[in-house]
Amino acid sequence: MIAYNSKSLDNRDILEQAENAKERAFITPEELEAVKAAYPVDLYTPNPYMRIGIFILTTIIMQFSFGLFCLIMVSAMSEKAFSVLCFFFGIGSYAIAEFMVRDKKHYKSGADAALIWIAGGFILGGVILAANAEGNPWGYCLVTLILSTLFVLRFADVGMSIVAHLSLLALLFSVLAYMGTPGKIVVPFTVMLISLGVYIVSLKLSKIHTYRHYKACLQVLQGVSLITLYLGGNYFVVRELSIEMFNLDLQEGQDIAGGWIFWILTVVLPLLYIYLGIRRKDRILIGIGLLLIAAMVYTIRYYHSVAPLEVAMTVGGLTMIAVAYGLIRYLKVPRNGFTADSAQERNMMEAVQIESLIIAQTMSHTPSPQPDQYNFGGGTGGGGGASGEY
């Protein structure tokens, strides 16, 4: 199923773990060399920066090649010809991706990812052009789902697994929306149910040895499905989407049917995620739970503004610092298998650099007064002085 040589991927994993062990001085450099010799890795995986560079350049090459083809065929250009060209290009770039993987041994080199994304985009574009149909988009969702699932199975591409999950939900959504009122009512619950299903399946699969090469995809799927599970039940999302997509005529302050169910879900789910995450020591559950606390606060504030924004920010900030401070004090000695110390010093330097860039981005603009407040209380000094003419 997977395009890469399974043995190479296993060796790559072994080497990664050995390198990690060497960084932490559990094994000696000589032992690492021995591992390298015993488990050779023939895959071409350049460092992340090269990956980004190769990704961008591959995209440029394909786009301009497409432009060149269009230009050559510009005289014979009908919509049909254009859609054929799209198909041709999509299949072509898929073939190149296969070639890169099989003969050039590319593995997450940037080129393979760029090529399959371009392939997916062009084939989908070709389908849309060929169908040329207005109306319900479920067909396009289905094509996207099939394509992205294929690419996930073949190349274990993490981004494609997100696309696959979202297109599955979009497919359900468009089918249910097509079925009239009963369909529309069950949309939130279906989304939640399917998300829960995807979460449980990907959690189970990620622990099975056979699917080890898809581990990254399955972990991302867990995170994404937890988020969509929450969004399916979030009061804000359900209410605003009902108004937006189903033309529900709601007055300001009017409640949606069964609103209390969604309010309970909005508040309880993030807390449940965090609780389960702590119980099971599951980083994904904890991380997503923390993220969704923000969504919960936003939702509550949107409908029931308890305090003005700046007061809420101040109180929230103080609470967060206090909670973190308390936890750090509490975990000074490891308790129940938790610690506040970082587990790995590896890549610390890079993480700190990124952190400093985030700080520069988000914190260098200290609040300063709005222009209209600038002269508040000061008065304009230049008013008086009548000139001599009077």
Next chain:
Amino acid sequence: MDQELFERLQKEGIISATSAEKIRTVTAHRLFSVHWELKTILYLGVLLLSGGLGILVYENIDTIGHQVILLAIALACAGCFYYCLKHKLPFSREKVPAPNVLFDYILLLGCLLLITFITYLQVQYNVFGTRYGMATFIPMAILFCAAYYFDHLGVLSMAITNLAAWMGVTVTPLQLLTENDFSSMPLIYSGLLLGIMLVGAAAVSKYKHIKAHFTFTYSNFGVNVFLIATLAGLFTAFDGAIALWSFLLVGAVALFISQAIKHKSFYFALIITLYAYVGLSYVLVQLLIEIDDIGAIYAGLLYFIVSAIAFVILLVKLNKKLKKA
């Protein structure tokens, strides 16, 4: 770490018994680290608190409450710096690790509150006179001092963005391109000057061993600002001194790339070559536009295909060279 794997490696005789034992002990006592989760909460807390207080002060101008808030800010700020001074490890010209997780964020909060306080004093009472420069210069100076004294990369980045703001350029990562009006020559010149200053600061940090780990932050901002300013110069002055700007770009790229290769930085090698590629493509496209012929369009498309392929090959070669060197 997968213990079974290392057991297997030991059986195969690839790793020694002592190494395997080390890994066994570690995996047996493995702890679940919430380090990054806590750091994220702290970071967001600091962001919200400083932002909230910053707005509160201005919202409540001319009421009694606002002096209470101002006092609260001053006290909190003093408290933060007191904490930092009490817990800090002795100053050194080398990297000084933070004594604990909390320290970095308390310092960050202290710096942010101090800037809010100073800006407020300036706005409300004109403490630093009407010279606008002073209002940004003083926070900048404080941030630089704090960054060096307490050894904090985040504060250093903030100091650099403030330095840039003082010189009239915006250099926060996402706004470097969007918020600067790079069609005005004075701004381009300040950009060039700022870039040179930052690259110079990077060199001084590195070779004089004054906080050598600050080098990356300085050269990252410096190289980006300098090359973007050069490209902007090239774009703006296209009708005029194009040769001059091209020479500047070529010279800068040659200099930076040799440094990147010397220090084995993939990151710098990549961004510098990308800037060079943008410059080259711009000049060529402009020339082709002047030809104004259907052949020129073909040539342009072919240029991008061929050059991008060549560029990939160059990157792969460069990658190999950096790995070997």
